[in-house]
Amino acid sequence: MILQDNQVLSKLLGIPGLKINFISQDTNGDTIIRATSTLHGTKCHVCGEHICKPCASGSPIKLRHMPIWGNKTYIRITPLRYVCEHCANKPTTTQVVDWYEQKCSCTKQYEKHILLLLINSTIQDVSIKEDISYDVVEGILERNISTQITWEDIKELKYLGIDEISIKKGHKDFVVIVTTMIEGKLKILAVLKNREKATVKKFFNKIPWRLRQTVQIVCSDLYIGFINAAKEVFRKKVQVVADRFHVAKLYREKLENVRKKEMRRLKK
Ligand SMILES: [Zn+2]
Incomplete structure (x- = not known):
């Protein structure tokens, strides 16, 4: 062409x-x-x-x-x-x-770009990297809460990713970004208004039955609310995987504790 x-x-x-x-x-x-x-x-x-x-x-x-x-x-x-x-x-x-x-x-395409940058990152980091204010990033999150999804355009939802973004300045504590992979590319599905189990579950239940059947893996942090919401909606069919960013954070913490303990022992 x-x-x-x-x-x-x-x-x-x-x-x-x-x-x-x-x-x-x-x-x-x-x-x-x-x-x-x-x-x-x-x-x-x-x-x-x-x-x-x-x-x-x-x-x-x-x-x-x-x-x-x-x-x-x-x-x-x-x-x-x-x-x-x-x-x-x-x-x-x-x-x-x-x-x-x-x-x-900004354009809607740019808003999507910012939402993807927020995954495994913070509002502060994204605002510094993109040279935009904290309020602009927060505004993008706010505007994208509960936007309509054209489910008809999606063939399958093999993977679902759930990431919570902490909002320190606003009245909210956390919002949640739900992603999926479409033709090898990470795509934003939704921004949820909070990280409560009920909110996440409500979103999962909105996924048409045809697509719910195709979900194989839900990748989230280790927040129990997300894990339970996924298990209750997708039942046994789905595998809940802990996102490596959060796993790494946990084992680094443990390793750090051992290091400190050893240092104290050696100093003695
Ligand atoms: Zn008129």
Whole structure:
């Protein structure tokens, strides 16, 4: 398949319906992609009718996207606006697209990238590595709690991974990221609002029966709530595996205790 230049770029960015106008590098070395939406019209936010009469656009916005060649990358776009002729007072609506949410500072693809980075890591670490604030990472977690999953697109769920992320600043203690492997790639399935057994179990029970049958391994930390939730929903069929990160943490602790004890003995 030979793609036109613009289609190639749009495909590489993972955003269909985008026309790339200009790519530049700013003084910080960040990549700035100036683009426009090729989609036409939107739904009126008052009456819900499809509207396509353009009106003056708002200010341009800059959205953080996946890094390109290791550089921080932003998409700069001016959201299109439309006026509704069905409503008496002719309200205007900003075009809604599926790759970013209004008032957010990053694309949905970037949010997924951050969620994957959070696995076996902490909010502080991810915020330092990506050079974004703690609040932005926390906002990404919050926004991705209970998003809908298109189960029809998933053929099988051989492995499930459960990772808890500690939130020290917010009102919550922990959120949970559920992952799976699809065609050899780690994918985010869901972000759960807390690590209670009931919450995890409720999520497992939402998995359609057809897919629940395909689960073979649940990989989690050693938190008993997760282990029991998995055993109760998937019964004997499933193997619960402790994630090596947490196993390593435990044996390192024991080894450290032995080392200290030996040091004290030798000093005597
Ligand atoms: Zn309307």
